[in-house]
Amino acid sequence: MKMSPKVLALALTIIFVSFTGGQCYGEGELQIGFYKGKCGFLNVETIVASVVRAKFFRDPTIAAALIRMQFHDCFVNGCDASILLDGSSSEKTAPPNLSVRGYDVIDAVKDQVEKLCPGVVSCADIISMATRDVIFLSGGGRYNVQTGRRDGFVSLASNVDLPRPTLSVADSIAAFARKGLSDTDMVYLLGGHTVGVAHCSIFQDRLYNFQNTGRPDPTMDSWLVKSLRIRCPQNSTGSSVVNLDQNPLSSSIVDNSFYRQILAHRGVLQIDQELALDPLTSSTVSAIARGFDFSSRFGEAMVKLGAVEVLTGTAGEIRKSCGAINSPKF
Structure with missing residues (x-):
């Protein structure tokens, strides 16, 4: 089937992003309050905090889990939520990530923000905001989170090269x-x-x-x-x-x-x-x-850490579900 020039251009864009391993930088910068006004009168960070708080009070150990998740995500392809993608050879399957947990917390937050403000909040930003919230709930200081990240397309176990605990x-x-x-x-x-x-x-x-x-x-x-x-x-x-x-x-x-x-x-x-x-x-x-x-x-x-090799502007996407790339609409 012959593709139109517009469809062909979109397909080539997706292929290009895939081959660059997610290291494609778009316009724009991370900023505090990125989502202000993007969901009407709703406060995105308040929505995230309410879900995280409920999860934390049921299981305070998610604080360590989410801190680790953010580190493992940002050190591979940058902070693009690539660690959340499912697949037989995705980052989740790499040996250092087999004990990573907290995916249910991120999914619960994503479900809630999609209900209230669909297609706006990235999974990468949710990781950053949720981690900030559990740190505060665990007695740490509350810091401002910059947002505006977009989600990456590439997640390969072969890309996972994290610093080992035996390194000098x-x-x-x-x-x-x-x-x-x-x-x-x-x-x-x-x-x-x-x-x-x-x-x-x-x-x-x-x-x-x-x-x-x-x-x-x-x-x-x-x-x-x-x-x-x-x-x-x-x-x-x-x-x-x-x-x-x-x-x-x-x-x-x-x-x-x-x-x-x-x-x-x-x-x-x-x-x-x-x-x-x-x-x-x-x-x-x-x-x-x-x-x-x-x-x-x-x-x-x-x-x-949360600003390492991020995708912003027109790069990446806003996933509908954190475990899967959106299907391109041809």
Whole structure:
């Protein structure tokens, strides 16, 4: 069937975007209050917050889940909600993303905004707004979220190349720098572990056979080694989880307790502990642990993360459903 020039041009546009891996930049910039007036008298951010609040009160652990989701999304193809797309070889299927959760929260928000204001709010913006809201609900500061992102077309497991928890500080800094984020940004963003958990399998080598020495990691507090060995027996499947902030009074609160723990050699992940030991980052960690401005600075770092390689203007699309690309209308 012969396509008209207009239809052919649309088809070529979609193909071009697909082959560029989503890194297509449109007109416009992210801005605070992007949705003001775009849904009549409705306040989009209030709609998002109401759904997120209800979900959070039923399950406060979604705070860590959404912080992690935003990080995993923005580090691959930029903040374009590519992690939400379903498919046999989508980003969801990559090993580092198999334990990502919180999709139900984003879907619930999307359903609500589509009912009240169809075709306007992107899934990428929903991730950013919802994450901001759970951080606030978990005791962190409330920061302004810039919006105006559009959703990407490409989601491939083969594109997922996230910094591993065993990377050196120098290599982690380089990975963040490739996304336009500074070493200070990195230290604050890893502070998301203030409400996170880790499966035993991720750090079990630090308890029993660090770097094939047959011994635990000497940088880990000996009492913590003993405690974690109870939770993570050597011959277990490694599926149990432990808090990354080992202060039991603060493990569900977004604060700077995590930094005080790693200064005391109580970091669970190797990269977390190395932050406090490496000269490249140790002074920043110490300053955060002593300071009182973690919430605001963490929010600033999250804003910078949320601006990584975004699609705006005429690039991308506004998905009807966060798990699927809209069908082109020929």
